[in-house]
Amino acid sequence: KSVDFCRVGDTITDSKMYERSKKTGMEKVQALPGYKEVRPVVYASLYPTDGDTYNLMRDSLDKLKLNDASFVFEPESNPALGKGFRCGFLGLLHLEIIKERLEREFNFAPTITTPGVVYEVRLRGKQEVQKIYSAMDMPDPTLIDDIAEPYVKLEIITPSEYLGSIMELMNNLRSIYLNTEYLDMERILISFEIPLTDIIVNFHDDLKSATSGYASMNYEFVGYRPSDLVKLDILLAGEKVEALSRIVPKEKAHAEGSVIVTKLKDAIPRQNFAIAVQAVIGGKVVARETIKPYRKDVISGLYGGDVTRKNKLLDKQKKGKKKMGNIGKVNVPSEAYLAVLKR
Known part of the structure; x- marks a missing residue:
């Protein structure tokens, strides 16, 4: 038994009710709707500065995972950095929180690789797609046929007076404007398509600065598209x-x-x-x-x-x-x- 098997959003029922439904031929107990598994969007690797503390760091990450359902990690190895962990986060702020908790609660100061998204690489002469979680896994450029990165549909709700500031902010990124919809006399909904890597670092802070804190954002994954990377x-x-x-x-x-x-x-x-x-x-x-x-x-x-x-x-x-x-x-x-x- 492990507490890892019980996740946030699971529906817990009485075992007697489950046995009774099997005997009477009734439908099995259905999970309550509305709960989705939290999936990380940003990946970075954490490596202990001393190889002898690898096991201690793994235990520390296990403890952090118990009270943070959105944090995931798995072991990995790198020839230059040694044994470490590839971790999934909701964003850069989430990464900083995990890093600070490792330092304060467990006295670890890990080496942190540059966070990024999952890329899809197709090699020359091969049809299968290879997933790249970090720049360290990047194949030789002469062997690559094309690279695709994840795109998202970004929706921004803001007072209409900040439309110019938002358009200026988005022009500095690789965004594709879709449309503007007026929700009422004062609020508008602006839609863009943009590479996920452009908005995972400081975009939220820049958006709040450009709109005096009034704008809110939401995005959803729309697929992979080839890019010149x-x-x-x-x-x-x-x-x-x-x-x-x-x-x-x-x-x-x-x-x-x-x-x-x-x-x-x-x-x-x-x-x-x-x-x-x-x-x-x-x-x-x-x-x-x-x-x-x-x-x-x-x-x-x-x-x-x-x-x-x-x-x-x-x-x-x-x-x-x-x-x-x-x-x-x-x-x-x-x-x-x-x-x-x-x-």
């Missing part, structure tokens, strides 16, 4: 950080890369050597920032004398930093992962 990788000091990889529209890859490297520059602590932060598509660098190193004043003890003494110390410091840059490793804190997720 590429994998964007992040390099720190020349090493690829798998957890920061993401799938982005090709036309927005340069802009996305610039935003990510700028945020990482502010979020990653400085080291004793320079750290190059690069956004890469395939073998092409599309954006770069450099985190400046700490610098000790090695010539503070010099008082006069020949300039060659000063240059000798500076050259020695320069060589030391270059050597440290070749052997040093950069640890990405969990706060940096969340900083990248927010737009």
Whole structure:
């Protein structure tokens, strides 16, 4: 017996009533209508920073799942990050809540991969469709025939005076306008079709800001559609950080890369050597920032004398930093992962 078998929305009946219905030939007890299983729309992977705490983290996620019916997870393994869990969430806020509860209640600070939706990839010469849950699972681009992403029908109810602000907001996204319906003299219903990945991060906050908090939104899945998507990788000091990889529209890859490297520059602590932060598509660098190193004043003890003494110390410091840059490793804190997720 496990409490997992009893979910929110289940109809509980008396066993005697069930036995009586079998004997008399009556219909079986019907479940109460109106309850639907909550399905996650955003997927992200959580990896423990220490591989020895994998079992403890699994127990912690099990406890969180008991009082959060919308949270789901399953084990997965990655060559770069080790053993972890692929988790399903209702949105980015839900992800942040789970992350905060892991830190406060169980003292875990996991590595969080970039959240995304489920993509469908069809390989060349094959008919079956392969589901991709994260950018780390993306096949080689030369083997891909086409990529499809989920689209939703988005409905926004708002006072009519905010129509212009909403249209301006939607023009910045890959939305398709459908129609506008007047519910009464003051309220309107605006319908769009839009990729799910465009509205799972900060769209709700942007909508509330554009309408002074008056607008409300609802969306439903309408199917998968082919899109021109590429994998964007992040390099720190020349090493690829798998957890920061993401799938982005090709036309927005340069802009996305610039935003990510700028945020990482502010979020990653400085080291004793320079750290190059690069956004890469395939073998092409599309954006770069450099985190400046700490610098000790090695010539503070010099008082006069020949300039060659000063240059000798500076050259020695320069060589030391270059050597440290070749052997040093950069640890990405969990706060940096969340900083990248927010737009």
